[in-house]
Amino acid sequence: MEKKLYIATAIPYVNGTPHIGNALDYLIADIWTRYQKQNGHDVRFQVGTDEHGNKIAVKAAELGMTPKAYTDSSYVNFEALMKKVGTSYTDFVRTTDEHHVASVQYIWEKLQPFMYKGSYTGWYCVGHEAFFTDKEVQATNGVCPDHQTPYQQVSEDNYFFKTSAFTDHIRTALNDGIMQIYPEFRKLEFLELIKDGLVDVSVSRPKKNLTWGIPVPGDPDQIMYVWLDALANYITVLGYPDRPEWQEYWPADVQVIGKDILRFHAGIWPAMLIGLGLPLPKKLLAHGFVNIGGAKISKTVGNVIDPNEIIDTYGLDAFRYFFSRHIPTLDDGDFxxxxxxxxxxxxxxxxxxxxxxxxxxxxxxxxxxxxxxxxxxxxxxxxxxxxxxxxxxxxxxxxxxxxxxxxxxxxxxxxxxxxxxxxxxxxxxxxxxxxxxxxxxxxxxxxxxxxxxxxxxxxxxxxxxxESGVVKLPEGVLFPKVYIHTTDPRAPKA
Ligand SMILES: [Zn+2]
CATH class of the missing domain: 1.10.730.10 (Isoleucyl-tRNA Synthetase; Domain 1)
Incomplete structure (x- = not known):
């Protein structure tokens, strides 16, 4: 039986405002999906939202809501953007879905041979919900470049996942092309990053430090760290482990991610899969960032562009045209x-x-x-x-x-x-x-x-x-001219 195709996108935290980077994930995955369907393939196309973690609990508390009520009210913003960019997705996963939660607990138990409990002290970025090495913290002068906040020194008892045990397997998979990273130079960067081996990762946090997440089975004091929970979505959404149809689609043919989260998807995620005895995704597509006139997008600078505004003004095809042609799929681009x-x-x-x-x-x-x-x-x-x-x-x-x-x-x-x-x-x-x-x-x-x-x-x-052989002229002009931002001297004066 020919394997059916599967493409997955990174699931954004539900507390943010959907932005151009999310829209790019959906557009890239949608182009691939439509192309494969046009060529007669059966494709499952996953999207979703990451709904656990401290940031969400904090935001909900600010609004006087329970975390669940808050995520119920905010995941729709992402769903709206996916629809707005014309995304032909087949599956929407929320990490608060009952099936997802139960599957992640199953995954946790299945990964027990590769877990141990230990004390951890490290540099933590609240924005990333992740720990960083001394080397990384030094290189950025103690401030997370993505979040512009200082790393915090955190010490606590956690469960660890023995990612280090899978370094050779992952390296071989990358070198032999079993799991490919696009573009190639990011594969080389990643291989350099792990040249001394993958570092074991903390996969849970004490309940007093992390309230909103999936409980660790058999240890009421611990809550799962959000990355393990979130990464599992790529298989739970297919029905893993209890709905056999997941086997028709896994491994993913392509996983679309931003370049900033490649290290999780090329390291921890494959380690989890190997631990579960599952094959690795075939291709990881790491796209770049969209800059605005050469500058990084930043809320502080206030140069954020809203994909909704672009689509409302120029139409969906105009949006899809610019972001597929003038933003390189595999590199940074400029708007x-x-x-x-x-x-x-x-x-x-x-x-x-x-x-x-x-x-x-x-x-x-x-x-x-x-x-x-x-x-x-x-x-x-x-x-x-x-x-x-x-x-x-x-x-x-x-x-x-x-x-x-x-x-x-x-x-x-x-x-x-x-x-x-x-x-x-x-x-x-x-x-x-x-x-x-x-x-x-x-x-x-x-x-x-x-x-x-x-x-x-x-x-x-x-x-x-x-196509009928007899031309039927469309009503109205295709792509009527818009002059709002033009530098074209031939444009009519407003
Ligand atoms: Zn950060």
Missing amino acids: TWEKFEDAYNNELGNDLGNLIQRVASMIIKYQAGVIGESQQTEHDMSAYHAAMDGLEFNKAIDEVWNMVRSLNQYIDNVKPWDVAKGIGKDTEAEPHLAEILAHCAGALIQIGDLLVPFLPTAATKIQDIF
Whole structure:
């Protein structure tokens, strides 16, 4: 039996405001999912929210709510963003789900041979809910660079998970490509990080220091550390261990994460899986951060951009277009409103929108909408498919735009409107024009197919216009121009 496909995304803490980094996780996973479905695969696509931990308990207390009531009221913000970016997910996991809680307790018991109780003193970042080594703390002058807060020295009795026992196994899996990290340079960084071996991790905290979490089975004084609980979601959501269908989907084909949490996903998570006797995820896709005009996004600086605002102003396809093409899938990228708007007006509006309009109008004008037969063969898209398989979606959509540009160029060169002038005078003119326009329509249908993973709405419109063989012009303009942030001197004055 062929294994069915599975893609998973990192689950954000439910206490934050959904941001552009979350939107990027969902978009990347959605592009992959739509591509695989288009190619006939059965795909499960997980999203979810991480609902345990001190930060959530603190936030709930501030609001005078129980933690559960608070998470019930806030997970919907993430669900709303997932829907807003057009995410075609199949499974939504909340770490407070009863099934998840019971499965994590099962996992805990199954990992007992690799656990021991010990006393731990270390540098803790409340924002990360994680301990950091002396080396890491020194390198950042005692302040977490992601949270801009000092690390705290914390000492307590915890259970430890013997991650160190799995170092060789994980290293071999990475070197042999059993578990691949995209991009390659992050794999090398991670191998360097673990060159002295993985360090055992604390997987529980005393109840007095951590109130809101999954209880450790058989030890009423201890609560599970949030990372073990959260990482388990990738299998519990599939039904592990009690619903056999999980076996049809695990191991994950791709796990989409931000580069800042790679070390947990390439270290602790594989160690847990090996301890459980399960195979490792095939690919970890670590995407970069979105900067704003070259600066890191920061609440303090106040340069936070809201994905909702982008989508409400320019439409969903515009959002998906910019973040799939102009933010490299495997590296950091840069956003400014000006860049965004120029890309929208010039590339979506002029390059693609006008092209569709132009071809459709000519077929209607010269041939009463009837698309003829084309002798020309389809464009070779092996570079597109190679980029999709290599998880470099920006390169794949670049290939589509090469096609869009060359089709515009083709029309400018052959000048169908000049060919049309010969009809009635030259017997060759009519079949020649029909051949040109059929080629254009055929190329647009192919472009529409290639855009299915990226711009589902535009792809459907292209199909609606051309696929029946008789052109149906859409109501209204595709990608109408927006001038709010433009630097284009041709823009109308407000
Ligand atoms: Zn931190």
